[in-house]
Amino acid sequence: MAVAEPYIAPATPPARRGRPAILRAHGRLDVAAASLLVLVTLIALLAPVLAPHNPIQPVGLPMQSPGSGGFLLGTDSIGRDILSRVLFGWRSSWFAALAVIASGLLIGGLIGLVAGTLGGVADTVLMRITDGFLALPAPVVAIAVVAALGGGFVHTLIAVAVVWWPFYARIVRGEIRLLAARPHVEAARLAGAGRLRIAVRHLLPGAVPAAVITASLDVGNLVLTLAALSFLGLGQPQPAPELGADTAHNLTYLLQQWWIPVMPGIAVMVLALAANIAGDGVRNLLGDR
């Protein structure tokens, strides 16, 4: 379930200011925020290069506190480097979140496009199904879906993808309905363009900004949801580095070696924070036009 505030295009667009968004002072700030997305992705891509050690093999004394023995974030209960595990966990969390967002955009976008373009009975049926999904607590249903499919990382991604598209279907459908009433669509129809051509060439492009903005505001939520599922054991099996699971498995060390369970949790927070700030930036840049 996406619970980011949906981006609703303003009814009357704000008066165009003189220079393009990128060159304005606060626009530059937004560009910096949005480029956090690139930075986060770079860290995820380069995790194997950035990680100083193998994340799965013990490489030092167990339970070293952060900074000691050359381990920036310390070592865990069997002497694995926490920094390396966090970097690899970052990588899998981020790519998992992107994969689910992409599938949500794709499935939801397709359903929203079909419903919005066809209208009538198809619209009613598709939107009733969408509303049914929206009326259920998505993270909890996702847990049940994984439990039924039988655990594993891919099953978790499928389960979350199953509950994550309805929000996008709503957004895209709403945009399409607004656009369908615009003169350029009528012009295309009079010019003899077919339904498919109108949908793909004249309606879909207009719905992209709202969908992209909603998605970028939503990535942070998804990172948190996936981390919670991983915490509950619904991620990759041990010993794979996973941010949520690494916290859950090391809770017993909390009172003595706090850094072992806390560091992966902080990594989740930093990842979600970067995603949220970047999402705000993307909204300001795209929504301002």
Add this chain to the structure above:
Amino acid sequence: MIQLIAKRLAAAAVIVLALTAVMFFLQKISPVDPVHAMLGPSASPAAIVAEQKRLGLDRPFLAQYGSYLNGLLHGNLGMSYRTRRPVSTDLGSFLPATAELSVYALIFALILAVILALGSTLRWPGSSVFRLLLIAGASAPAFLLGIVGILIFYSKLGWLPATGRTSVLNPPTGPTGFLTIDGLLHGEPSVTFDAFRHLLMPALAVAAIPAVSIGRVLRSSLIGQMRADYVRTARAKGLTERQVVLGHVLRNSVNAALSMTGLQVGLMFSGVVVIEEIFGWPGIGQYMAQSIPAADFPAISGVTLLLGAGYVAVNTIVDILQAIADPRINA
């Protein structure tokens, strides 16, 4: 208004029915065979056939769904593979703890949301600090808040307990199942105080993210409303800024925040599952968390149905509340 309530209740019933169909379907595609899960791997073929017949697995698909629904109506959610007890019995014993935690978390979330929204909207030196809190709070996973809370308030300061609902050996039982209320009803305020101390950390950890989301929505509608004409009128007739905000603007801003509250309850439930596991809270969340590694589908589906129904109920109430806050809504 009565028409609206009837409509909303009917819609809620349809959604809960759809949820039961989803759960039934998931049970069917699950690779865990209920017969083998109950009888174990060394059961004789005759015993397997007998168990299949007893569970009705030899009957047609729709007939099975019919008897599944019939069972649900009579409170039969199947047997847990893990505890070997009826799921409904398990849920009955764990539900009060979760209900109490969720209700307090929701109350805390609403209070925090109003504080965050007002703190970051009104013009005063601390407002940028509040805005920072809004962004950071939206990004902290519930489990991190939980364990950092334990480190600070239990381990370091020793102010709050870290596990369980109560440290009283024989807490009063019933009538509400809420220890904070039952303690008062039985004339034992110490029980209430102790239960509240246990509640504080887990409830706040669950409440944080919903509070921020609700607070953000409330903040943006507050900002929108502050520009409205009636605010200028109220100021012009000499009301203080406080009277304007609390007496006029807040009520008009509450609608979007209510929708968000309804939505956030779904996310809050997943937080409850995680937080109960961390704090050893004896509720259905911990029950679910422990059922996951055991692949105990009847238990998981029972919790999902219960939380799903709770979510639908909350959102139905939200719809009705919105109509009360804004009488223009009536369809």
